[in-house]
Amino acid sequence: xxxxxxxxxxxxxxxxxxxxxxxxxYVFAALLAVAGMYIGFFVAPTDFQQxxxxxxxxxxxxxxxxxxxxYLVMAFYASLGFIFNxxxxxxxxxxxxxxxxxxxxxxxxxxxxxxxxxxxxxxxWDARLTSELILFFLYIGFMAxxxxxxxxxxxxxxxxxxxxxxxxxVPIIYFSVKWWNTLHQGSSINLTRAxxxxxxxxxxxxLMALSFWMYSIAVILSRVQCVIAERERRAAxxxxxxxxxx
Amino acid sequence: xxxxxxxxxxxxxxAIALLRRDLLLVYRRRSDSVTVLVFFSIVVSLxxxxxxxxxxxxxxxxxxxxxxxxxxxxxxxxxRLFSSDFADGxxxxxxxxxxxxxxxVGIKCLAHWLATGIPLALMAPLLGLQFGLDSDALWVxxxxxxxxxxxLSLIGAVGTALTLGLxxxxxxxxLLVLPLNIPVLILGAGAVDAAQSGLGAGAHxxxxxxxxxxxxxxxxxxxxxxxxxxxx
Numbered sequence: 001x002x003x004x005x006x007x008x009x010x011x012x013x014x015x016x017x018x019x020x021x022x023x024x025x026y027v028f029a030a031l032l033a034v035a036g037m038y039i040g041f042f043v044a045p046t047d048f049q050q051x052x053x054x055x056x057x058x059x060x061x062x063x064x065x066x067x068x069x070x071y072l073v074m075a076f077y078a079s080l081g082f083i084f085n086x087x088x089x090x091x092x093x094x095x096x097x098x099x100x101x102x103x104x105x106x107x108x109x110x111x112x113x114x115x116x117x118x119x120x121x122x123x124x125w126d127a128r129l130t131s132e133l134i135l136f137f138l139y140i141g142f143m144a145x146x147x148x149x150x151x152x153x154x155x156x157x158x159x160x161x162x163x164x165x166x167x168x169x170v171p172i173i174y175f176s177v178k179w180w181n182t183l184h185q186g187s188s189i190n191l192t193r194a195x196x197x198x199x200x201x202x203x204x205x206x207l208m209a210l211s212f213w214m215y216s217i218a219v220i221l222s223r224v225q226c227v228i229a230e231r232e233r234r235a236a237x238x239x240x241x242x243x244x245x246x
Numbered sequence: 247x248x249x250x251x252x253x254x255x256x257x258x259x260x261a262i263a264l265l266r267r268d269l270l271l272v273y274r275r276r277s278d279s280v281t282v283l284v285f286f287s288i289v290v291s292l293x294x295x296x297x298x299x300x301x302x303x304x305x306x307x308x309x310x311x312x313x314x315x316x317x318x319x320x321x322x323x324x325x326r327l328f329s330s331d332f333a334d335g336x337x338x339x340x341x342x343x344x345x346x347x348x349x350x351v352g353i354k355c356l357a358h359w360l361a362t363g364i365p366l367a368l369m370a371p372l373l374g375l376q377f378g379l380d381s382d383a384l385w386v387x388x389x390x391x392x393x394x395x396x397x398l399s400l401i402g403a404v405g406t407a408l409t410l411g412l413x414x415x416x417x418x419x420x421l422l423v424l425p426l427n428i429p430v431l432i433l434g435a436g437a438v439d440a441a442q443s444g445l446g447a448g449a450h451x452x453x454x455x456x457x458x459x460x461x462x463x464x465x466x467x468x469x470x471x472x473x474x475x476x477x478x
Binding site for chain 1: 401404408409412413414415418421422424425426428429432433436457464468471472475476478
């Protein structure tokens with residue numbers, strides 16, 4: 001059987017597909033979030049060290065995971081677009097950036113909310129916090145560069161170079177920050193939570209992570225639809241599908 | 247002579263000519279280089295005014311302060327790397343020339359480093375002295391700036407090449423390049439700290455050297471493709 005792997009690389013084919021499937025991902029995200037929240041707030045026991053405040057990890061940890069994962073996905077798409085000159089890949093990278101930045105911000109914010117009761121400070125210069133903050137700057141830089149360039153194709157390629165350079169740098173930054181941290185302050189504070197996490201807590205966290213994942217897919221697909229519609233607004237196929245856009 | 251050898255030697259000749267031209271331009275616009283140094287010393291002298299003149303604290307923060315100021319000064323001088331060549335069309339000719347563009351970018355970075363990195367490295371111990379750093383730490387500071395500034399020039403070249411001719415380009419360069427330069431800051435300032443606490447700066451400086459080699463290998467190509475995108 002002949003499979004055309006590149007069929008959905010064409011915006012004209014991908015646009016209707018994205019429109020068809022993204023509502024489903026919203027549904028999955030909502031269902032998983034309800035299940036995860038239920039476990040997180042009602043089933044999971046109170047932590048004997050951290051009390052009720054630990055429950056923020058059901059948002060915090062999945063958000064931090066997604067923030068890092070989405071950067072890799074974004075760099076992957078941006079480099080695909082740069083190397084193979086595929087338009088849709090660059091549009092995907094453009095669509096992923098705001099969601100990644102949002103999750104990074106969410107991780108930082110919930111982290112500081114958790115840090116206040118636990119460490120007595122909203123912010124400490126811990127290695128993970130610092131590198132998460134730098135990741136946030138990298139997202140902002142990517143978005144600012146693309147926003148500053150009027151020509152969309154030049155913006156795509158410039159973003160591709162930047163995301164690649166950033167992705168190579170991320171491990172270097174992470175390890176240098178980690179090393180800096182261990183030199184400057186003792187490991188009196190570390191983010192390892194209760195020694196062994198109750199498996200029900202882990203389940204709650206995994207469900208929330210899946211929910212965030214589904215949410216990311218949904219929101220990225222609907223955003224990429226907007227990007228496609230904006231770029232191809234004069235294309236005949238788009239007029240055919242959605243006559244109101246011009 | 248075979249064409250390959252001829253091509254190689256012409257690349258070399260072009261590199262030398264470009265380096266001479268860039269250095270001549272720097273020499274003709276001496277005030278630009280001086281401005282960077284003055285900026286460097288002003289930023290450094292702002293810190294005691296801001297945090298107080300307690301000698302023990304100044305000794306603790308001295309290395310970091312001088313490094314942050316060096317980072318900002320190198321940042322401030324980045325527009326000179328490409329912008330005037332871009333404005334008068336020279337850059338387009340360089341991109342069109344048969345010599346490898348990565349080599350051209352590397353030479354321009356070398357000229358930029360000679361014109362800003364070395365003066366910053368020579369100036370740094372003088373400013374460190376104001377913070378009461380001891381002589382070991384001053385040597386390490388100077389050596390670190392000497393090894394770190396080429397990385398700043400090379401990574402900066404990628405950033406400036408990407409933002410060539412954009413509105414608000416200079417601010418955008420800072421936004422793109424500063425996060426990528428964090429390892430240089432950590433290693434450079436860490437070396438000074440280590441020297442001061444008697445641990446020896448060897449490890450930090452070795453890592454800085456490794457980072458320099460990695461950047462030397464990768465950054466010219468990234469900057470070259472960024473230039474091609476911007477001049478498309």
